[in-house]
Amino acid sequence: MRTLPDRLHRTFFRTMSLLPARGQGRFLQRYFDWFHRRPDPWRHSVDPYEAAKYDTTLRSVGGGDFRRILDVGCSEGTFTLLAADAYPGADVVGVDVSQRAVARAAARAGGRAAFAAADFLNQDPGGRFDLVFCAETLYYVGREERLRLASERLRSFLAPRGTLVVTHPWPEARRLHRFLDGDPMLSKIGEHVDAGHGRPFAVSSYRLAGAGV
Template sequence: MAGVKRMGDLLHRTAFRTLSLLGSRGQGALLRRYFDWWHRNPDPWRMGTDAYEQAKYAATLAQVPGGRYRRILEVGCSEGVFTGLLVDAYPEAEVTGLDISERALARAAERVAKAGDRTTLLAADILTFTSEHRYDLVFCAETLYYLGRRDRLRLASAQLTRLLAPGGVLVLVHPWPEARRLHRFVHAGPLTQVSEVVDGSGHRPFSVCVYEARTTGSTGAS
């Protein structure tokens, strides 16, 4: 069964690398249609109920350094399952969820409605996303492999780095060992790696990698 899942992942990645041969605008349009199609039914990947996903969320939060985070960004928030956990874990923070699928964001809005104006949900692509804010804590999980081409992975890594406030923390979560390829541009950039934990206990090993921006001479103020 594990071998079948790995083969499925390989075919999945190959399809998205092929898709990335399109221009960035065409790729973005097709990805929006793809994810809107998947989200025609609620929670298509069972993120709200699957034991593996819940364990991954817990492992991710466990790696976040202690501190006060005023502004948090989740890239690829989907229907807001993890967004809701962030709202609960950081009750004083403003939490922004970013996703390419408006259908997914509509369900995310229902899930995090209890937080009121502490949450913002935006339909946007990480490759083109701009913000007047810098964030104290940024999460990007199960997202980078959809970008395909090396140049787009490099651009997304630069974007994630640029979105951090001085001293801000970036948390990347992706399948292992593929995470070594997906994280390499962040790893080679100006951020300092704080930790990396590889969890191989489930059917699909994953890496939780934490980086921190310099407190001075960084990308800008919050």
């Protein structure tokens, strides 16, 4: 069950999604640049819960010949660099709406991955990808129609037969993933709910069907 601050947090971002998509994107860019006024605001690099979630997310994919990998909502790139290490033969790209976050990510990447500031609701990250990750991001897009748009955008980043992996708190993930679950162009190939770390989360995996979009 979410706490009162969590519920207020979600209500705030649902309200912001009443803006047009481009206006919402500008708001999110300003908000997350402010939020990243100090490094690693969510403690992604040191929190044991985050480490467990990253490990579970990568294990849900397993092996594969992935040439291009995208991490949507990468913040300062902690998970992006883990993905780069797990798939050293791939070109890995992290995108985040915060310019401040991706500047820090690029500074620590050492060439292992590329990073760019991009509003994924309105901007293309550059081509199509064999593997796309998106974690702890969809609840920021707000109300249902904007969530539908975000889900369609994530699918549009996939190369033919590409894999999409989304990770969000459980049971909230049921709502956040429902447009992906109902997308006729996506086949759900796996879901794992992890309740062993105090904050349950779900990792859901999808594959783009047919010849792509």
